[in-house]
Amino acid sequence: MHLPGGLKKFTLSYREYGVHINKNGSISCLEWCPGVQGLSLVGDFNKWDETAHPYKSLENGKWFLQVPPNPDGTPLLKNGTIYKIAVKKNGNYFYKLSPWANYVEKSKMVFYHPENAYQWKNLVTHLNKSLRIYEAHVGISSPEGKVNTYRAFADDVIPRIQRQGYNCIQLMAIMEHAYYGSFGYQVTSFFAPSSRFGKPDDLKYLIDKAHGAGLIVLLDVVHSHASKNIEDGLNQWTCDDGGYFHSNARGYHSQWDSRLFDYTNLETQRFLLSNLRYWQEEYKFDGFRFDGVTSMLYHSHGLSDRFESYDDYFGLNTDTQSVTYLTLANYLIQKYRPGSITVVADRSGLPTLCRPIEEGGQGFEYRLAMSLPDMWINILKHQQDEEWNINNIVQTLENRRYMGKSVAYAEMPCQSLATGLMDKEMYGFMSINSPYTPVIERGIALHNLIRLLTYGLGGEAWLNFIGNEFGHPEWLDFPRIGNNESFQYCRRQFNLADDKNLRYKFMNSFDQAMNNMEEKHQFLSRGPAIVTTKSDEDKVVVFERGGLVFVFNLHTTKAYTDYWVATDVPGRYRLVLASDVIGGKGSYLRTLRTYDARQPGHHGRRYHLSVYIPPRVAIVLERV
Known part of the structure; x- marks a missing residue:
């Protein structure tokens, strides 16, 4: 080229x-x-x-x-x-x-040309260790029913993210979009930071403040399609259906009702590649999450494909023009900003996406593990707790490409595990002075268990959507005609997590404890886990990762005394984390806190630990 x-x-x-x-x-x-x-x-x-x-x-x-x-x-x-x-x-x-x-x-x-250019205060420092991502939408980051601002997010939310133990912020809905409810995925102006949240220099202030707090910042970039708006979008910029897009049926996405780029067009390449440089150079983003990539990779947009064989990935359905563009984009990002992070949102599992370009891959560093939140939602909707198939859960959590890194997450931005688990009882029984109802007790326990199991076993990075760390009690819904333009469900009530009289603080503290444990042991970046127990009968999962031993008892009623847990390293182990201690129940406060690895071996490992594990509780042990 x-x-x-x-x-x-x-x-x-x-x-x-x-x-x-x-x-x-x-x-x-x-x-x-x-x-x-x-x-x-x-x-x-x-x-x-x-x-x-x-x-x-x-x-x-x-x-x-x-x-x-x-x-x-x-x-x-x-x-x-x-x-x-x-x-x-x-x-x-x-x-x-x-x-x-x-x-x-x-x-x-x-026309934006302030008299004095923004003066950056903090150097960009790239991350070379485990990635703990806090995915955030600036507009919904206030407890009040309003559109929040870049500066309020920087001053109020970034310190919270830092305290919570995350090291990366992923910002959604930054590129200008006319329709607020599109979550930023119907972009109208690709080089304009959304004016809803403030001026361009206010976004620079946010990123600068994040860098000063030791956080890197990723941009959720949408190069897979564009808004079909004509008056305020790219559509019909040339007064016809062409321009930056395919001028025929290839230029329209029927499901998304949007326009599709012509990646063979030199000016489209100039526009999109310059867009990446712009956000890197002018706003100092440390990398990108590429959205909607499955739609780019295949002429069918992946809508009816099962992806069961390599023929599904490398056949005539593959859009080689899009694949080439993504490869060039990753080359560009690394060439001028080495160490930048790129994450790809792809449901198909294309084998080469997360392999280096010199190997013939497309050069992404991480792939979103998009099947994991789907799995949890399906389980909670369609299965009783006693019916959970432990083998299937573990297989799904471990199912990723060899030598490819995945970003694990347990719930989508528009979903809420806590709401699904506890529903209306969250409005009446979350006070520490109210009785622990069976629904609330189960909800907090499973919220902690599901997130820790996904965190520990599901990938090489962890992602949490803003508010989910403390079990935000509402589904996310933007103001629209159908809800009378209400902001009731388009906010994040951090005040709930900060209220010492509410049980949200337990889930918030557990999330912080998980991140602190990961920061200390860096298990996400120390290779895959070794699963030694996945028992459907006992409802127990045990695995070793990064020098830690994770033990989960997902049984609804049965506690195990002297349960054998396999390990390959001798010595004494102590409790690092227990889901019920921070969950407010505290049964582990009354148990033995250290364990000695003894022979004989167990489940293919050289030693075993004999532990007590209550129902719906997880513990993590470290070697002393």
């Missing part, structure tokens, strides 16, 4: 395309808009006159305009100026937003 000006210049095109102020006060405007009759810069500054500032036609569908400074030396556009691009087609003008717009407020481009 020949890239004009070389890869570096090509992928820094955001510095040329769009509208920019030069040092001498002049304005330079550059756009790619093939097949149209003309472009004009319009706004309040010229009374929206399409003839006042026309662009000049260049070759290959490009248009250029340079506007000299005003007589007093000031630029034509000032900070806060509203402007648009008038695109002429068939004798008519259509007002559009520049694809390269870097700030958009409610479908209007706002």
Whole structure:
């Protein structure tokens, strides 16, 4: 592939395309808009006159305009100026937003050029150890029914994330999207941070503050599709169905009702690759989570595929153009920011996605383990606790590509394990002064067990969605016509976790304890677990990982005294974590806290520990 000006210049095109102020006060405007009759810069500054500032036609569908400074030396556009691009087609003008717009407020481009550029205070430090991700949506991060801000998130939520023991924040819904309820997945302006949450410098403040707290920040990037909006989106930028998208049926996603990029188009490549450089260079993101990649990988978008053989991955259904783009994107990200992290959201399990490019892979470092939350939701919906198939649970948790790293998580952003487990009783029996009802007792116990089991066995990184760490008691629902535009379910009530009189504090403390244990032992990055017990009869799971011994008793009623737990390392072991101690019950406070590894061996290991394990309790042991 020949890239004009070389890869570096090509992928820094955001510095040329769009509208920019030069040092001498002049304005330079550059756009790619093939097949149209003309472009004009319009706004309040010229009374929206399409003839006042026309662009000049260049070759290959490009248009250029340079506007000299005003007589007093000031630029034509000032900070806060509203402007648009008038695109002429068939004798008519259509007002559009520049694809390269870097700030958009409610479908209007706002010229953003503050007098003083943001001064970064903290150096970017890349993570070279276990990854504990706090996935967050800035808008819903307030306990109040409102859209929260970048600065409030930075000042109020980042210290909480740091205290909770996470080392990475993954930000959703940052790229501008007209429809709030799309969760940020229907992007309208790819270079503009969402104005709902504040100004661009406010986002820089957030990222700077995170870096100062020792946290890296990933951007949830959507390059798999784009909003079909015409007036404020990329759709019909060229006044036809082409432009950055396929102009035929390939350019539409029927299920998502959105537009699909033409990754073979040189200008589409310029646009998307520059977009990655832009977020890295201008906002100092430490990496990306690529969303909706299964849709990119296959002509069928993976909608009807079972992916049961390698023919399903490497047949005619594979969209090689998209695969090539993803490979180039990962190459670019690492070339100019070595150590950056990339995570791929793919349900198909394409074998090469998380292998190095030099091996013929696509270069992603992590894959989201998307089957895990699905498994837990299905179990809780369709099975009684006594019916849980321990072998199937363990197999699903361990089922990932050899030498590929996965991000484990137990619940989706729109789901809530706690709500599914405890439902309406959360509103009446979460006070420590109220009785422990069977529903609440089971709910807190399983919330802790499911998350620890997924954390310990499900991957090489851990992800938690904002609020799930303390069992947020509501499903997530954005304001919409169907709920009278209510914010009731579009918030995070951190006050519940902070209230010492409520049992949410137990789940919050357990989450913190899991992270602290991982920080100390780094078991996520020390190789896979060795499972020694997965008993359907006993409902017990035992595994060793990173020098720790994990023991889970998922039985509903049966406690085990002197239960043999296999280990390969001799010595004395002590309790690191017990799910019921922090869960508020505390039975382990009354038990032996150290255990000696003895012969004979057990389940293929050289030694055994003899432990007491109550029902619906997990313990983790470390060697003294």
